[in-house]
Amino acid sequence: QVQLVESGGGLVQPGGSLRLSCSASENIFTFYSVAWYRQAPGKQRDLVARILSGGVPNYADSVKGRFTISRVMTKNTVYLQMNSLKPEDTAVYYCNVKRVVTEDYWGQGTQVTVSS
Numbered sequence: 001q002v003q004l005v006e007s008g009g010g011l012v013q014p015g016g017s018l019r020l021s022c023s024a025s026e027n028i029f030t031f032y033s034v035a036w037y038r039q040a041p042g043k044q045r046d047l048v049a050r051i052l053s054g055g056v057p058n059y060a061d062s063v064k065g066r067f068t069i070s071r072v073m074t075k076n077t078v079y080l081q082m083n084s085l086k087p088e089d090t091a092v093y094y095c096n097v098k099r100v101v102t103e104d105y106w107g108q109g110t111q112v113t114v115s116s
Contacts, residue, residue, distance in 0.1 A: 002097060004105055022034075038112075040091040051071060
């Protein structure tokens with residue numbers, strides 16, 4: 001079992017920034033993928049950003065140019081830097097890692113609220 005602990009969520013005004021962190025209980029650098037998802041009230045959980053084992057990140061169209069996913073091997077941590085936040089970014093954000101395609105783990109989620 002991989003334990004994931006997220007932090008960094010909160011309330012921010014439109015146009016502001018937040019950085020989410022996801023700390024893993026073991027080395028995730030060689031995992032198949034690390035990713036961030038989000039789920040707004042009454043909606044499905046959607047992929048926000050992901051890094052596959054080859055190291056190339058990809059993003060949902062709605063966050064391209066504003067969000068950046070990164071990972072630090074020495075800290076077993078995945079980050080999501082979120083800039084130019086919009087009210088529609090409001091959601092619970094979840095960290096997800098896949099050791100292999102069929103074995104994945106989720107964090108507990110962290111709330112991000114963008115409001116004036």
